[in-house]
Amino acid sequence: MSTHYTGLIERYRDRLPVSKDTPVISLGEGNTPLIELRNLPRLIKKEVRILVKYEGLNPTGSFKDRGMTMAVTKAVEAGSKAIICASTGNTSAAAAAYGARAGITSFVLIPEGKIALGKLSQAMMHGSVVIQIKGNFDDGMRLVQEVARDMPVTIVNSINPFRLQGQKTAAFEIVEELGEAPDYHALPVGNAGNITAHWIGYSEYICKDTQACALCKGKCGFHKEPRGAKRPIMLGYQAAGSAPFMRGAMVDHPETVATAIRIGHPMSWNQAWKVKEESGGWFGECTDQEILHVQKLLAQSEGVFCEPASATSLAGVLKDLERGAIGEGSTIVCTLTGHGLKDPDTAIAQSTRPITVDASRGAIEKVIGENMAG
Numbered sequence: 001m002s003t004h005y006t007g008l009i010e011r012y013r014d015r016l017p018v019s020k021d022t023p024v025i026s027l028g029e030g031n032t033p034l035i036e037l038r039n040l041p042r043l044i045k046k047e048v049r050i051l052v053k054y055e056g057l058n059p060t061g062s063f064k065d066r067g068m069t070m071a072v073t074k075a076v077e078a079g080s081k082a083i084i085c086a087s088t089g090n091t092s093a094a095a096a097a098y099g100a101r102a103g104i105t106s107f108v109l110i111p112e113g114k115i116a117l118g119k120l121s122q123a124m125m126h127g128s129v130v131i132q133i134k135g136n137f138d139d140g141m142r143l144v145q146e147v148a149r150d151m152p153v154t155i156v157n158s159i160n161p162f163r164l165q166g167q168k169t170a171a172f173e174i175v176e177e178l179g180e181a182p183d184y185h186a187l188p189v190g191n192a193g194n195i196t197a198h199w200i201g202y203s204e205y206i207c208k209d210t211q212a213c214a215l216c217k218g219k220c221g222f223h224k225e226p227r228g229a230k231r232p233i234m235l236g237y238q239a240a241g242s243a244p245f246m247r248g249a250m251v252d253h254p255e256t257v258a259t260a261i262r263i264g265h266p267m268s269w270n271q272a273w274k275v276k277e278e279s280g281g282w283f284g285e286c287t288d289q290e291i292l293h294v295q296k297l298l299a300q301s302e303g304v305f306c307e308p309a310s311a312t313s314l315a316g317v318l319k320d321l322e323r324g325a326i327g328e329g330s331t332i333v334c335t336l337t338g339h340g341l342k343d344p345d346t347a348i349a350q351s352t353r354p355i356t357v358d359a360s361r362g363a364i365e366k367v368i369g370e371n372m373a374g
């Protein structure tokens, strides 16, 4: 039997809305590492098991590839020749890459000056039509919906239901690796599609009754074999400057260094509240300073480099461990939604400058002497 991995649609074909004739557009997405943190729990002196789901290792460097393989596959199946999205960067990178793979045109609307450099380079390099708007993500999302009403373009934002179908597979992978759902699952929340998708995934995994399942109405094809009854408590963390779920209302001028989640009018508003209620979870917020601190802490204590928005999940968990909201002995999964290389400017701005010396042995030895640990 071949062990060649060909992406999440093939792997979870029986749980996704595809047929044998569906033309699958894949770049080998999914199957990302679930890395147990070794040093950080010791540093914070807590008896907990924290695992990070490193979604930055998807083909375009973020979890968006999970949704995009499904959205573009279904768009092509329906005969669409063009896709469109609004984006804070990662969705545009994924739409650009999967659009290229499918041989269709992609239009991406991004907030001018507010997307990380790596993401912009991806959209440009894959040949998207990149439209910078003098507005924020929420303006872009509104415009995309208006335009798609009259023009032959398929929206590939998470309001496209196939996106969430693809993204739910991250939950399948976690349950399969751990043998059951974790106690807590933490995610950064922007548009709130991903937290919704994970809950669908966890719920379908335990769903026993094909007829009665309210979530999938028996369509997920995954009901024959119940796999235990556990679902995690879902935790959604936002950046303090763009935290509509904390305010309980939309935010008109969101601001945060974590540009990926600089969103004030989340599309999956109702769904995310439902996830909170059903899972017994909560929302939390982290300041930009806390987010950047944890991004660096993770990079330097564990060797895992994620982008600022992604660090929000871990930053929120560390705060909730500290205040006792999450108990010791828990197993916690934090999704790291995007790779740190997406945003080199923010990484460099908070790191120690390189040391410049003469090209001499003496100069190098001096630096080593001065910087040797212990």
Ligand code: F0G
Residues within 6 Å of the ligand: 062, 064, 086, 087, 088, 089, 090, 091, 092, 158, 188, 189, 190, 191, 192, 193, 194, 195, 260, 261, 307, 309, 310, 337, 338
């Ligand atoms: N983390 C990263 C790195 C993201 O790019 C996003 C969303 C999120 C978290 C939040 O996920 O929206 O499902 O709650 N990025 C979108 C984009 C909006 O355009 O790339 P969500």
